[in-house]
Amino acid sequence: MSQIIRRLGVAPRFRGSTGGGTCPDIFELADGNFAVIGTDATDSLDDQLPADAARADYERIVVITRETLVRAKSDIPDA
Secondary structure, three states, X not given: OOOEXXXXXXXXXXXXXXXXXXXXXXXXXXXXXXXXXXXEOHHHHXXXXXXOOOXXXXXXXXXXXXXXXXXXXXXXXXO
């Protein structure tokens, strides 16, 4: 498994998470992929995926807050 290189965006505490209960986060990995901490919404969203979308049994649908992604936008590489 690849190593975490950096966080994209700001730490959850700067987005209002002080109790540690809601801490969505995005990280860039050494292999160029991204890791996401979010709420597992697979059970509620799986049957809503478009016909051309699919997930493997080992994959989960994860929800992060809009603020998490917006605050990470400037850190996401263009290529």
